[in-house]
Amino acid sequence: MKIIIIGDGKVGNNLAENLTKDAGNDITIIDKNAETLRDTIENLDVRCIRGNGVSTGILLEAGVRGVNLLIAATSSDEMNMVCCLTAKKLGAERTIARIRDPEYADELSQLKEDLGLDLVINPEQAVAGEIVKLLEFPSAAHVEIFAKGRVEMVEIRVTGAMSILNMSIREIANKVSSSILIGAIQRADSQVLIPNGDARIREGDVIYLVGLPSNVFRFCTKIGMHIQKIKNVMIVGGGRIAYYLAKYLDEIDIRSKIIEIDHARCVALSELLPDSLVIHGDGSDDKVLYSENLRDMDSFISVTGIDEENLMTALLAKRCGVPKVVAKINRTGYTEVINDMGIDNLVRPKEITANYILRYVRGLENAMGNPVDTLYPIIGGQAEVIEFTARATSKLLDIPLKKLRLVEGVLVAVVVRKNDAIIPHGNDAIRLNDNVILITKGLALADLDDILDETPT
Amino acid sequence: MNHRMIIRSLGLLLLIEAACMLPALIVSLIYGGGLGSPGGLGDGVAGLGSPDGLGGVGGLGGGEGDAPAFVLSILALAAVGGAMARVRPKTTNIYAKDGFAIVGFGWLLMSVLGAAPFLLSGAVPSPVDAVFESISGFSTTGASIIKNVEALPHGILFWRSFAHWIGGLGFLLLMLAILPTARANTVHIMKAESPGPAPEKFVPQIRRVAKILYGIYVALTFAEVIFLLCGGVPLFDALIHAFGTTSTGGFSNKNFSIGSFHSVYVENVVMAFMLLCGVNFTLYHALLRRNFSAFLHDEEFRFYALAILTASFLIAFNTFGQAFASFGEALRHGFFQVIAQITTTAYATADFSKWPTFSKCVMLFLMLCGASASSTGGGLKCVRVILLVKIARREVERLIHPRSVRAVKLNGKAVEEETLSGVVVFFFLYVATIVVATLLVSAEGRDIVSTWTAVLASISNNGTGLGMVSNMGSFADFSVASKIVLLVCMFVGRLEIYPVLLLSMPTFWRRVNI
Numbered sequence: 027m028k029i030i031i032i033g034d035g036k037v038g039n040n041l042a043e044n045l046t047k048d049a050g051n052d053i054t055i056i057d058k059n060a061e062t063l064r065d066t067i068e069n070l071d072v073r074c075i076r077g078n079g080v081s082t083g084i085l086l087e088a089g090v091r092g093v094n095l096l097i098a099a100t101s102s103d104e105m106n107m108v109c110c111l112t113a114k115k116l117g118a119e120r121t122i123a124r125i126r127d128p129e130y131a132d133e134l135s136q137l138k139e140d141l142g143l144d145l146v147i148n149p150e151q152a153v154a155g156e157i158v159k160l161l162e163f164p165s166a167a168h169v170e171i172f173a174k175g176r177v178e179m180v181e182i183r184v185t186g187a188m189s190i191l192n193m194s195i196r197e198i199a200n201k202v203s204s205s206i207l208i209g210a211i212q213r214a215d216s217q218v219l220i221p222n223g224d225a226r227i228r229e230g231d232v233i234y235l236v237g238l239p240s241n242v243f244r245f246c247t248k249i250g251m252h253i254q255k256i257k258n259v260m261i262v263g264g265g266r267i268a269y270y271l272a273k274y275l276d277e278i279d280i281r282s283k284i285i286e287i288d289h290a291r292c293v294a295l296s297e298l299l300p301d302s303l304v305i306h307g308d309g310s311d312d313k314v315l316y317s318e319n320l321r322d323m324d325s326f327i328s329v330t331g332i333d334e335e336n337l338m339t340a341l342l343a344k345r346c347g348v349p350k351v352v353a354k355i356n357r358t359g360y361t362e363v364i365n366d367m368g369i370d371n372l373v374r375p376k377e378i379t380a381n382y383i384l385r386y387v388r389g390l391e392n393a394m395g396n397p398v399d400t401l402y403p404i405i406g407g408q409a410e411v412i413e414f415t416a417r418a419t420s421k422l423l424d425i426p427l428k429k430l431r432l433v434e435g436v437l438v439a440v441v442v443r444k445n446d447a448i449i450p451h452g453n454d455a456i457r458l459n460d461n462v463i464l465i466t467k468g469l470a471l472a473d474l475d476d477i478l479d480e481t482p483t
Numbered sequence: 484m485n486h487r488m489i490i491r492s493l494g495l496l497l498l499i500e501a502a503c504m505l506p507a508l509i510v511s512l513i514y515g516g517g518l519g520s521p522g523g524l525g526d527g528v529a530g531l532g533s534p535d536g537l538g539g540v541g542g543l544g545g546g547e548g549d550a551p552a553f554v555l556s557i558l559a560l561a562a563v564g565g566a567m568a569r570v571r572p573k574t575t576n577i578y579a580k581d582g583f584a585i586v587g588f589g590w591l592l593m594s595v596l597g598a599a600p601f602l603l604s605g606a607v608p609s610p611v612d613a614v615f616e617s618i619s620g621f622s623t624t625g626a627s628i629i630k631n632v633e634a635l636p637h638g639i640l641f642w643r644s645f646a647h648w649i650g651g652l653g654f655l656l657l658m659l660a661i662l663p664t665a666r667a668n669t670v671h672i673m674k675a676e677s678p679g680p681a682p683e684k685f686v687p688q689i690r691r692v693a694k695i696l697y698g699i700y701v702a703l704t705f706a707e708v709i710f711l712l713c714g715g716v717p718l719f720d721a722l723i724h725a726f727g728t729t730s731t732g733g734f735s736n737k738n739f740s741i742g743s744f745h746s747v748y749v750e751n752v753v754m755a756f757m758l759l760c761g762v763n764f765t766l767y768h769a770l771l772r773r774n775f776s777a778f779l780h781d782e783e784f785r786f787y788a789l790a791i792l793t794a795s796f797l798i799a800f801n802t803f804g805q806a807f808a809s810f811g812e813a814l815r816h817g818f819f820q821v822i823a824q825i826t827t828t829a830y831a832t833a834d835f836s837k838w839p840t841f842s843k844c845v846m847l848f849l850m851l852c853g854a855s856a857s858s859t860g861g862g863l864k865c866v867r868v869i870l871l872v873k874i875a876r877r878e879v880e881r882l883i884h885p886r887s888v889r890a891v892k893l894n895g896k897a898v899e900e901e902t903l904s905g906v907v908v909f910f911f912l913y914v915a916t917i918v919v920a921t922l923l924v925s926a927e928g929r930d931i932v933s934t935w936t937a938v939l940a941s942i943s944n945n946g947t948g949l950g951m952v953s954n955m956g957s958f959a960d961f962s963v964a965s966k967i968v969l970l971v972c973m974f975v976g977r978l979e980i981y982p983v984l985l986l987s988m989p990t991f992w993r994r995v996n997i
Contacts, residue, residue: 049688052688071670071688073684073685073686
């Protein structure tokens with residue numbers, strides 16, 4: 027693939043490093059800073075161009091015409107947007123922008139459409155999402171995300187104590203919850219099947235639940251899965267990550283307490299997050315933490331802008347016996363030292379951002395030469411997730427799913443309509459321009475209509 | 484330093500060199516080099532006695548006897564190279580320092596071992612002379628210690644010229660193009676080998692850069708061979724001269740160089756291809772991308788073209804009536820010699836040592852200036868001359884407005900200060916090398932013109948100077964010490980000083996260098 031990356035910061039560099047591992051990628055990096063570029067060109071097999079990525083001349087020099095993907099990852103939201111807009115006009119096939127300001131976050135779907143962006147990444151939001159995943163299923167083995175993080179897939183091993191044992195999929199939908207979907211079942215003999223309504227859950231199965239994060243969690247508690255529920259979380263540092271995090275935690279009924287040193291920010295946070303407790307104080311002061319009963323917390327998360335403070339407070343929390351401690355680390359080096367500190371989880375925003383984009387790029391790579399939008403393997407390659415856009419020519423538009431006869435081994439997992447992710451039921455229908463995410467096994471799908479079973483009955 | 488990685492790369496280079504000798508071996512066999520002298524070593528001297536041209540065909544009785552020398556060289560290279568290439572590096576990371584070491588050492592090794600066929604076949608009896616001829620070949624200098632080239636066996640002639648061709652664009656670049664191991668950090672190798680202040684990576688993957696450059700190079704060579712064949716030049720001569728032209732080297736299998744063809748057509752073909760190969764190859768890539776204006780907008784190309792035009796007319800006016808009877812002839816030879824000189828090919832249609840002093844001086848300064856960066860030509864490179872002029876202009880402006888701030892621009896883009904100071908330092912080192920080398924050679928006590936122009940011709944990879952080393956002369960009569968100085972100069976000129984300079988630094992070799 028031909029890829030242009032604008033902004034040679036930590037994210038851009040990390041992305042380039044990972045993407046060059048695939049010999050088929052031609053990567054060009056644009057940045058204003060000659061010094062970082064010099065470092066990059068000495069370490070990576072990429073082409074570097076010094077200049078402003080917004081400029082048409084520079085973009086053309088980088089060969090934007092017919093480029094497969096342009097990733098704008100400079101520190102400025104506006105610049106990223108303009109880069110992508112210009113690039114699209116000049117003929118870039120797909121564009122990805124990093125947009126982090128929460129003010130834009132609400133209008134994201136409109137922005138995406140107007141600017142023709144294919145993927146928007148908000149690093150703070152992504153980090154918050156990552157932390158929520160850690161808190162939500164401290165015991166879940168593996169979590170995949172679809173539809174840009176709005177829908178997730180969780181892997182659960184079925185035990186004898188669960189109420190869904192020996193139920194068919196249809197019964198589960200009727201009796202337990204219809205808001206989630208069982209996307210795949212891995213039987214005890216490690217065979218994977220894409221279930222239809224009649225498939226039964228047996229003991230020892232591994233099931234893959236697809237749904238909105240909160241629904242997946244509710245489903246798990248409902249079926250009697252033992253989850254060590256985290257109820258109270260202390261967050262040190264009231265930045266954007268804390269804001270998104272508190273918002274997400276509130277959605278899954280976890281109470282949060284935010285400690286922030288800046289009073290004005292505290293006021294703003296309290297307005298934005300009516301359900302969280304905002305404390306004005308220095309989170310790096312152990313007395314403040316003790317007085318806010320750090321010892322009784324189920325989880326402690328340090329997300330200030332200073333790595334050292336995050337690590338110190340996290341170590342203190344660990345010492346006080348907090349079960350789940352998460353710290354944010356900005357710097358990329360010193361990995362071994364930090365990993366040895368005994369903090370439960372470390373989150374590195376740049377890495378998360380880069381991985382998020384990488385996932386998308388890998389999906390694109392797999393999809394190249396295929397008519398699908400993205401394609402990537404799941405469950406150790408035993409099944410695939412395929413994404414199609416419903417075009418006007420499709421035969422299954424506006425027909426309720428229950429009236430469609432689908433081929434074996436395919437499941438309509440998620441329908442993404444603008445900014446909403448829908449877990450479809452029998453009465454839902456696919457509309458024009460919906461993004462349809464399918465889980466399939468062993469099917470070579472070339473078109474969305476291929477999922478229709480057209481053999482006469 | 485990553486010694487294992489360096490050894491491995493050098494091993495691969497030797498294998499490539501062994502492969503490069505195969506065509507020469509085939510040529511040698513075709514012209515009967517294998518017949519008549521199964522004993523091999525030393526017997527090849529008999530080849531010297533064989534008549535010129537196609538005399539060796541059929542190998543009646545005598546034969547040329549150079550094939551065993553090639554077989555032996557190839558086997559030795561393959562054995563040593565194969566052993567070295569088997570070294571498994573612990574890590575493939577290499578840094579700028581390792582890149583310089585690979586380039587410096589690689590060239591040294593290739594050149595010295597490339598001398599083996601000359602020596603083994605007996606064509607060049609002295610080891611220093613053989614190495615001189617080999618380095619002159621690989622560095623595309625074209626200076627020869629052989630007075631009567633027409634007497635050489637065909638295989639040796641071919642190898643001499645093929646060395647030009649490999650050295651023209653660089654064999655490390657060739658290695659990058661054909662080996663799949665070319666990864667990110669090999670950019671250091673390319674930087675250390677490519678001529679010019681800041682080689683441009685015009686496509687992201689270094690392997691593709693190398694492939695495109697070689698693609699252009701092969702296409703140009705092929706085209707010239709075809710054109711020469713159309714002019715009635717025999718295939719062997721066409722190959723030799725195509726290699727000599729596209730690499731801007733200048734070895735010929737004729738004592739009177741291009742002039743011996745007595746054909747204006749051949750002269751024009753050679754002239755056109757010399758001109759083309761002195762252009763920055765990245766411009767051809769732009770051309771392939773249908774960016775036709777790149778040529779006109781490139782400051783270096785404009786300078787190069789302007790220099791050629793101005794110099795040719797100046798020389799034509801100067802020589803008209805003195806060396807040449809008609810203005811047309813003066814212009815024709817003027818153009819050919821100017822292009823041959825600025826691209827540092829130094830093919831000859833006329834002996835410019837017989838021209839008036841003004842013309843001779845113009846020719847010498849053209850040699851110093853050299854061709855474009857990222858071309859196969861030598862010299863200082865036009866782009867450096869342009870930058871030096873611009874730097875000088877800026878300094879003068881600073882005298883008038885001490886607080887003025889001005890970015891030096893090339894092709895509309897600001898050039899980094901580091902590149903600029905690099906150019907200045909390079910120029911100093913270049914001049915310093917000339918000074919030191921001239922002093923060393925002058926100890927021999929020859930006339931100042933021959934001494935100085937021999938150094939100049941060596942360091943600019945041109946190969947032709949004035950006096951003793953003029954078109955029709957040779958380097959054969961210099962003493963062994965002077966020859967060594969001159970061959971170091973050729974080496975320094977081709978690799979643009981730094982790799983050679985670094986190799987001679989003791990700190991470069993210490994494991995812990997502070």
